[in-house]
Amino acid sequence: MALDEVVVSATGLPTPAKEIASSVTVVTAQEIEQQxxxxxxxxxxxxxxxxIVQIGGPGGQTSVFMRGTNSNHVKVLIDGIEVNDPSTPNRSFDFGQMLTGDIERIEVLRGPQSGLYGANALGGVISITTKRGEGPPKVTGSVEAGSYGTFNQTLSVSGGADRFDYAFGIAHFKADSTPVTPPNLVPPGRRINPNSYDNWSYSARLGFKLTDTISLNWVGRYSDGYLLSTGDSGFPSLPNAYRSAQDYKQAFTRGEILWDPLDGRFVNRLSVSYTNQDRSNRAPNAIGILGLPTNNLGERTKFDWRGDLKLTQGQTLVMGLQYENERLETASLTASNGNTGAFVELQSNWSDRFFTAANIRYDDDESFGGHTTYRFAPVYIVPGSETKLKASYGTGFKAPTLSERFSDSRPAFNFYGNPDLKPEESRGWDAGFEQPLLNGRVNFGATYFHNDIDNxxxxxxxxxxxTNIGRAKTSGVESFAALELTPQFKVRADYTFTLAKDExxxxxxxxRPRHKASVTATWMPIDKLTLSATLIYLGERMDGNRDFSISRLRAPGAAIVNLAADYKLSDKLTLFGRVDNLFDKRYENPVGYLVPGLSAFGGLRFAL
Incomplete structure (x- = not known):
């Protein structure tokens, strides 16, 4: 991350990255497009x-483990909408259902963040911002085809003026023959079926400036993903001869009134958001006919107010009030729970070299009562060397899910929910440095992190x-080096060491692999051509086998190389292509599910 970038998620305010102590990685639309x-x-x-753990290629359930914490310890926001799914047993977000066509930027904020963001942020926050319309009306789109029966299309219309902006998008992703089942798991004579995934996603974003002090903003998105995948049955379980069907519908929306009565000195936002996530699963019978669906519906409604008050030069107070209600509905259960939260944060610029951010939050859960969390993060820029010294300490919590408290699987499995569960809690800190050299053309740094998680x-x-019996401790080091040899050639390398233990x-x-590394290089040999290469190495890790009849085994590591190229045929038309898994590395992540092998894709992108 370059030191002159702007970061929003760490404090809620657009802030130069050099003034931010928290560990944040920014992924931009340009990087997504280049790669x-x-x-x-x-x-x-x-x-x-x-x-990143994805079960069975595109569309498969995808979990993210951040700094060694659980996959449900990551809070996910899309345009400020919390999208963690109340219908899943652990309230995690399935990352595998989201396409990138309308994403403007992704901010990955690591470390406990409940002091600002409330529950579910023990490991950190992933905040996604979609594209806003600006300038004259324009139409953009793309068509792509390639391996595994891939056929993708995007189309967007956007624009904006002083008083009104708009952006509408449609994206279609299809991969109908991705091989994911290891052949050695399938009995002789039984067919091996590939996965088939089809996703349609629709998005809209509107902004209205009614007066010089009042604005209205609205975002909405809907996606429908349909996956055919191979399940398991029997004892010991084996991959089925026929595929199961999963249909996952997601609807997210948020409306906001922005009131700025004091010319930017006191900005107020009043908003309401709603999410609806409907999962349907159908299993095949002995001759391959799909049975009746089992449905799980999760809903969340949230009201919030936030005020940004500039106290003095360099001192900004951020205040917020929130109420949310989440609801779970299955064939045998309907349950809901509410939470009221209030927070305050002081972001301070004490000089051009010393910056702090401190927040505290109180949540009152209808079932679990009060919970206080906080975070403090200072930064100091050393004169002369311009070394950035940073540190942070924060706490987090996660309330038990509705499924964990109330879902019973009786009498078939003799498993019951526990309404007496207590929230999970965490304490975490990190400390590190970032060093720019040669006027910012070289940057490197490292951060040590430590988290304790109870209950x-x-x-x-x-x-x-x-039951609440678990304790975990995670620690490690995140390091990076970024080099700009010329404005046309850039290289960045990242390495993470993580030790995550069940105490x-x-x-x-x-x-949780101990070792993870990546190297990304971008080169523009001529103005019309952009080349990029990415190497991702994932080290050995503990896992279970496909049906967890073996609960612990050592999974081998692997390195994957991806290549991509863009060539501008004209100002309005671009030819692109990529090769994923260049060396056809066949490995499983998670164990029992193959990562897609060597594959090639190509297409055209246009702008009118």
Missing amino acids: QRRTLPQALASVPGLN LILTNAARTSY TAHQELLR
Whole structure:
């Protein structure tokens, strides 16, 4: 991350990156386009501190483990809308369902962040911002085809003037023959079916400036993903001969009134957001006919007010009030829960070399009562060397999910929810430095992090319910080096070491590799041509086998190389192509599911 970038997620205010102590990685629309990343998991794959686990290629359930914490310890926001899914057992967000066509930037904020963002932010926050319309009306789009029956299209219309801006987008992603089942798991004579995934996504963003002091903003998006994948059955379980069907519909919307009565000195935002995530699963019978669907519906409604008050030069107070209600509905259960929160943050610019951000938040949960969290993050720029010294300390919590508290799987599995569960809690700190050289053309740095997590919700010893018995400790180092040899040639390398341990069982946590590294190079040999190459290395890690009949085994590491090229045929037409997994590395992540092998894609992008 360059020191002159602007970061929003760390404090809620647009702030130069050099003034931010928290560890943040920014992924821009330009980088997504250059590397031709079509899905959110692809866009996040090289981010330090993250391990991306996708079950079975495009459309498969995708989890993100941040700094060794659990996959449900990451809070995900899209245009300020919390999209963690109340219908899943652990309230995690399925990253595999989101396409990247309308994404303007992604900010990955690491470390406990509940002092600003409330529950579910023990490991950190991923904040996604979509594109806003500006300038004269324009139409952009793309068509792409390639391996595994891939056929993708995008189309967007956008524009804006002083009083009104708009952006509408449609994206279609299709990959109908991705091989993901390891052949050695399938009995002789049984067919091996590829995965098939089809996703249609629609997005809209509108802005109205009614007066010089009052503006209205609205965002909405809807996606419908349909996946055919191979499930397991039997004892011991084996991959089925026929595919299961999963239909995942997501609807997210947020409306906002912005009132600025004092010419930027006191900006108020009043908003309401709503999410609806409907998952449907159908399993095949012995002759391949799909059965009746089982449905899980998760809803969240949220009201919030935020005020940004400039106290003096260099001192800004951010205040907020929020109320949210989440709801779960299945064939056998309907449950809901509400939470009221209030927070205050002071962002201070004490000099041109010393900056701090401090926040505190109180949440009053309808079921669990009050919970206080906080965060403090100072930065100092050393005169002469311009070394950035940074540190932060914060706390986080996550309330038990509605499923963990109330869902019963009886009598078939003799498993019951536990309404007496307590929230999970974390304490975390980090400290590091960033060093620019040669007028910013060289940057390098490292950050040490440490997290303690208590009251982890795990299955009890009798395997009949959940209980708060877990404790975990994660620590490690994130380091980077970025080099700009010329304005046309740039290289960045990241390395993360993570040690994540279950302090109760005294074992390494699953699916947390100790070593992860990435190298990305971008080169423009001529004005019309852009080339990029990315290497991602994932080290050995503990995992279970496909059906977890073997609960712990050592999964081997692997290195993947991806290449991409853009060539401007004209000002309005661009030819592009890419090769993923250049050396056809066949490995499993998670164990039991193959990562797609060597594949090639190409297409055209236009702007009118």
